[in-house]
Amino acid sequence: MTSRGLRSLRPVHVVGVGLHPYRSPSDAAYPALGVHAVRAALADAGLSWPDVQTAYTGTATTVMALSRLMYRHLGVTGIPMVQVENASASGSSAFRQACIDVASGLHDVAIAVGVDKPLHIRFPHPVAGVRDLTGDRVVPFTHFALLANRYLHESKSDVAQLGLVAVKNSRNGALNPFAQRRRALTLDEVLAPPAISGVLTRLQCCPVGEGAAAAIVASDAAIERLGLDQARSVRVLSSTARSETVYPGQDPDAALTRETAEQAFLEAGVVPADLDVVELHDAFTVEELLYLEAMGISPDGEAAHRLAEGEFDIGGRVAVSPSGGLLSMGHPVGPTGVGQICEITRQLRGEAGERQQPDATLGLAHMVGVGEVCVIHILEAP
Amino acid sequence: MIGRDAGTSTPAPKRVAAQEGLFDVACDPPVLLGTRCGACDAAFFPPLGVGCEICGAAEESLRSAPLRATGRLQAFATVFRHPGTDIETPFTVAEIELDDGPVVRALMLAPTDDDLAVNDGVAGAWISCGATEKGEEIIDLRFAVKENRS
Numbered sequence: 001m002t003s004r005g006l007r008s009l010r011p012v013h014v015v016g017v018g019l020h021p022y023r024s025p026s027d028a029a030y031p032a033l034g035v036h037a038v039r040a041a042l043a044d045a046g047l048s049w050p051d052v053q054t055a056y057t058g059t060a061t062t063v064m065a066l067s068r069l070m071y072r073h074l075g076v077t078g079i080p081m082v083q084v085e086n087a088s089a090s091g092s093s094a095f096r097q098a099c100i101d102v103a104s105g106l107h108d109v110a111i112a113v114g115v116d117k118p119l120h121i122r123f124p125h126p127v128a129g130v131r132d133l134t135g136d137r138v139v140p141f142t143h144f145a146l147l148a149n150r151y152l153h154e155s156k157s158d159v160a161q162l163g164l165v166a167v168k169n170s171r172n173g174a175l176n177p178f179a180q181r182r183r184a185l186t187l188d189e190v191l192a193p194p195a196i197s198g199v200l201t202r203l204q205c206c207p208v209g210e211g212a213a214a215a216i217v218a219s220d221a222a223i224e225r226l227g228l229d230q231a232r233s234v235r236v237l238s239s240t241a242r243s244e245t246v247y248p249g250q251d252p253d254a255a256l257t258r259e260t261a262e263q264a265f266l267e268a269g270v271v272p273a274d275l276d277v278v279e280l281h282d283a284f285t286v287e288e289l290l291y292l293e294a295m296g297i298s299p300d301g302e303a304a305h306r307l308a309e310g311e312f313d314i315g316g317r318v319a320v321s322p323s324g325g326l327l328s329m330g331h332p333v334g335p336t337g338v339g340q341i342c343e344i345t346r347q348l349r350g351e352a353g354e355r356q357q358p359d360a361t362l363g364l365a366h367m368v369g370v371g372e373v374c375v376i377h378i379l380e381a382p
Numbered sequence: 383m384i385g386r387d388a389g390t391s392t393p394a395p396k397r398v399a400a401q402e403g404l405f406d407v408a409c410d411p412p413v414l415l416g417t418r419c420g421a422c423d424a425a426f427f428p429p430l431g432v433g434c435e436i437c438g439a440a441e442e443s444l445r446s447a448p449l450r451a452t453g454r455l456q457a458f459a460t461v462f463r464h465p466g467t468d469i470e471t472p473f474t475v476a477e478i479e480l481d482d483g484p485v486v487r488a489l490m491l492a493p494t495d496d497d498l499a500v501n502d503g504v505a506g507a508w509i510s511c512g513a514t515e516k517g518e519e520i521i522d523l524r525f526a527v528k529e530n531r532s
Contacts, residue, residue, distance in 0.1 A: 131401060132428050133414075133488035133523060134475055137464065145459035146477050146487075153457075153500045198459030246436060 005267030006239045009103035013233035014379065015218045016045025017342035022180040022211035022330035025118055030062050031070040033212040034115035037335075038074060041111065041214035046228060049074040052216065053107040055081040058094030058114040059334035061121050070115065087369030088281065089241075090114065091213065092337030096239045096375060098217050108222035114335030115212040121333075123370060140370070141205050141284065145198025147251060148286035152199070154301070157289070159199045161304035163190040165285040166204050166327050168313060173324020175354040178339070180207050180330030204285040206326040213338035215345070234345045235380045238268035244372040253287075253368065254294040260374040261295040261366070268378040270362060272296040275318050277347045277363035279340035282325040288312075291366060292320065319357035322347060340365035341377065348381040400511055400522035404428065407521040411451065412506040416484060418447035425449065427484040451506030451523065453480040460495045476525060478504055491524040503529030 006012065018040025020033045034057075042049060057067045067081040086093040091114030098110035126136060138146075148162060167187050173179040190203045218226070223233055240263050247255035265271055272295060280295075282288040289303040297318060298306050306312065312320035323329045323343040326336060344363035346352045361381040368374045397407045406413050416427040421439035425447055433440055456477040464471050474490040476498070490498070491507060505528040512520045 129431070130428060131404060133401070133404060133486060135401060135468070135489075137461070137466065137469060137473070137489065138475055138487055139465060142459055142461050142464075142475055145461075146457040146475065149459055150457040150477075150500070195462045197461045197463065 003240065003263070003267065006099060006103055006236060007267065007269070010105060011220055012099045012102045012217050012236045013220075013223060014215055014236065014341060014345045015223065015228050015233050016041040016047060016216035017345045018042070018044055018214045019178045019339060019342055020212040021178045022209055022332050022335070022339070024180070024207070024209045026210065028210070030066060030115050030117050031073055033210060034070040034113055034214075035073045037115070037212035037214040038071075038111065038113060041216050045216050047109070047216065047226065050077050051226060052077075052079065052109050052111045054079055054098070054101055054110045056084050056094040056097040056101075056110065056112050057081065057334075058084050058086075058091035058112065058338060059116050060085050060087055060090045061116045061118050061333050063119065066115070086373055086375070087371055088283070088331070088333060089337055089367040089369030089373050089375045090334045091339065092365065092367040092375035092377065093241065095215055095338055095341055095377065096241060098215070099236050099239045102217050102219050108219045108225075109216065111214060111216045112338050112341075113212065113214045114332075114338035116332045116334035117210040118208050118333070121208075141200055142197040144284035144286055145196075145200050147253060147290065148199050148284070150251065151286050151290060155289075155304060156301075157304040159191065160187060161308060162199065162285045162289070163187050163204065164304070164307055165282065165288045166190040168307065169282060169321045169325040169327045172314060172322050172355055173328025176324050176329055178211075179324045179328050180209050180211075181324065181328040200284055204327075206283045206331040208331050208333065211330065211332040211335045211339070213335040213342055215338050215341045231382050232349050233382055234348045235382070236377060237270070237380050238264050238376070238378045240264035240267055240377075241373065241375045251290070252372065254290045256372055256374045257291050257366065257368065258294040260376050264364070264376040264378055270378060274362050275364050276360040277322060277344055277357050278318055278320045278366070279323060279325065279343055279364070280321065280366040281368045282321055282327050283331055285327065288320065288325070295364075295366065314355055314357055319347070319360070322352065322355045322357055337365065337367045337375065340367070341379070344379050348379055395513070396518045397521045398514060398518045400520050405451070405523050406448070407508065410508070412508060412523055414449040414451050414480070414486070414506075416447045416449040416482070417444050419443055420445055425483040427480070427486050449480055449482040449484065451480075451525070452528070453478040453504060455498060455500055455502045455504055456485060457500065458490065458495050458498050460493070474498070476504070478525060488523065488525050491526040498527065502527045
């Protein structure tokens with residue numbers, strides 16, 4: 001059974017976005033990170049905190065019940081607030097809840113905030129009683145090293161083509177003041193030791209640090225009542241979430257993204273070729289190629305070749321990870337999915353500066369999370 | 383790889399599995415302890431105990447199902463960095479489509495993947511990895527190539 005889609009409810013718009021730079025873990029307490037991002041989003045929207053009627057906080061690695069101890073620094077208003085945990089897709093899921101809240105008519109202004117520090121990173125399988133023959137030796141980078149091995153075999157691509165994903169995304173991240181890795185890398189640097197797992201070297205794996213991101217969504221009624229700038233309001237066309245099923249003979253990560261994307265495009269009423277900007281879950285280089293093909297943005301087996309030809313560069317046919325992606329902007333977990341919405345919003349407003357994809361009118365944000373889940377949002381320029 | 387009996391008059395020590403409930407160390411060649419759903423006939427490994435992932439049938443429908451520890455390599459990776467301290471690097475992890483159905487992840491006998499290729503035929507083999515305080519031999523499972531893809 002599929003969803004009727006966000007467009008069957010009342011329109012939802014992103015009206016304000018803000019970030020705290022992603023960075024290596026520091027001594028800073030998480031409220032300072034989150035409040036920084038919220039204040040930036042409020043300023044971007046031209047709103048004050050009492051205008052926000054409900055809050056969803058995407059978080060996975062910090063601590064339970066963290067919302068109120070953060071939002072109180074903005075002045076207590078008594079609004080409902082809840083943590084949303086969905087592994088790497090926590091921020092995307094928080095944003096989805098905020099969209100659904102406004103689309104349903106429950107509230108007119110909602111905020112999704114992602115905030116995390118890498119304090120408690122544990123995986124669910126041992127606690128769920130799931131044991132395997134590896135004895136829990138398959139951590140995420142080895143999971144994706146296995147996928148890379150299979151992808152290279154099937155697509156007849158080589159390791160250097162994988163490395164070009166990190167080269168492109170580092171070039172974009174170098175232009176992003178919020179990115180954790182802010183240096184453009186050469187292919188030799190990307191492929192240089194240390195080797196981590198399989199063909200993956202350290203620079204083909206994303207950094208996991210701390211940070212925060214915030215996105216405020218509002219209804220048409222709120223935009224009019226609060227006098228917000230309609231020309232900077234980005235419509236959320238679809239919000240699609242699915243969980244893994246069983247895919248005999250297929251890579252389950254790619255298959256889950258494939259069916260979620262098919263539903264997302266249907267709900268948004270667009271096709272992959274319409275996209276101008278894509279932010280996706282490139283925690284490891286191979287993922288960008290896998291997901292571009294799974295979402296129909298590249299034909300199967302051709303993503304590496306098209307990447308090398310510049311098709312996914314800023315200024316290319318479709319800019320992929322113009323923020324630098326998880327590989328260069330970083331992956332602080334809770335914030336990551338909301339940070340993607342910040343980047344897509346700036347791109348669709350034409351406010352992305354040196355990272356601007358020319359004439360961008362349609363953007364897609366994609367995250368997957370351990371468990372396994374997939375969340376995709378499609379946004380449209382004002 | 384080890385045999386079941388050293389062939390001497392000294393009784394072989396009792397063997398215990400390094401991981402309970404995943405394989406039967408009394409079997410040689412090795413057998414995995416999978417699950418088969420009596421309602422939809424789907425086979426699973428690791429074993430399921432609460433309900434069927436395919437059809438949702440309850441625990442009563444799930445039956446223990448021995449699965450041969452033989453199959454074909456789907457993917458492999460040599461791990462050079464690992465956060466755990468219970469295994470030395472490098473070691474090699476493989477994804478194997480079992481001849482009896484499920485795709486499993488397992489450790490390869492060889493520490494590196496120099497001689498591996500996708501679609502190689504592989505088979506499980508017992509290894510001895512120490513003893514318990516009671517003197518029982520701890521047995522684990524590793525896979526090795528039995529048939530090169532060429």
